[in-house]
Amino acid sequence: MGTRIPFTRPDGKTAEGYLALAGKANAPGVVVIQEWWGLQDQIKGLCDRFALLGYDALAPDLFNGVVVPYHDAEAAGREMNSLNFVEAADQHVRGAAQFLLRSSPKVAVSGFCMGGAVAVIAASRAPEFSAAVPFYGLPPESVAKPADVKVPLQGHFANSDDFITPEMVDAFEAGMKAAGKPGEFFRYDASHAFMNEQRSVHDRHCAELAWERTSEFLKKHIG
Numbered sequence: 505m506g507t508r509i510p511f512t513r514p515d516g517k518t519a520e521g522y523l524a525l526a527g528k529a530n531a532p533g534v535v536v537i538q539e540w541w542g543l544q545d546q547i548k549g550l551c552d553r554f555a556l557l558g559y560d561a562l563a564p565d566l567f568n569g570v571v572v573p574y575h576d577a578e579a580a581g582r583e584m585n586s587l588n589f590v591e592a593a594d595q596h597v598r599g600a601a602q603f604l605l606r607s608s609p610k611v612a613v614s615g616f617c618m619g620g621a622v623a624v625i626a627a628s629r630a631p632e633f634s635a636a637v638p639f640y641g642l643p644p645e646s647v648a649k650p651a652d653v654k655v656p657l658q659g660h661f662a663n664s665d666d667f668i669t670p671e672m673v674d675a676f677e678a679g680m681k682a683a684g685k686p687g688e689f690f691r692y693d694a695s696h697a698f699m700n701e702q703r704s705v706h707d708r709h710c711a712e713l714a715w716e717r718t719s720e721f722l723k724k725h726i727g
């Protein structure tokens with residue numbers, strides 16, 4: 505449904521990403537941020553699903569063309585560790601939002617795993633966004649604190665997760681509440697990356713429930 509496109513970052517450099525269009529004028533937009541595997545077909549498929557919901561969706565390629573096979577967690581870790589999350593949020597993610605805002609009245613950001621952390625950083629730093637939906641990803645407080653989040657946030661997390669533990673989720677939620685920030689956090693009896701239907705950890709029931717909640721949240725906050 506979508507296509508790979510170039511877009512301009514705030515610093516003037518060119519980035520690329522996968523764009524899926526809703527097929528209607530002035531559709532709201534969603535910036536979709538990849539897992540540590542790169543811009544996999546599964547992330548492109550999520551962009552297509554957002555387009556079917558009525559949103560122009562753009563997934564910036566944070567690894568500049570590198571896609572890691574699912575079995576190679578070591579290589580994925582190397583790619584993720586070489587990524588400057590703040591720069592990615594300030595440049596690739598903001599650039600994608602600015603591209604969408606040329607035709608979209610409002611734009612949200614959503615990310616998965618590594619992308620969830622980047623989405624929270626973007627929600628704390630980028631003025632272009634009106635809402636954020638991170639999935640099983642949070643940044644360290646040294647990068648973005650709960651009080652830094654500037655937009656309504658809906659988070660989706662797994663109860664069986666060694667990467668983003670329930671304790672980490674509880675602490676971030678408590679921090680947002682203490683700071684008076686609008687946020688809602690959902691927890692699922694599933695494993696990390698339960699939204700990824702290409703992997704064995706996929707949980708269809710939890711994934712569909714999370715998608716329904718995401719759809720309702722986006723409709724409320726960006727149209």
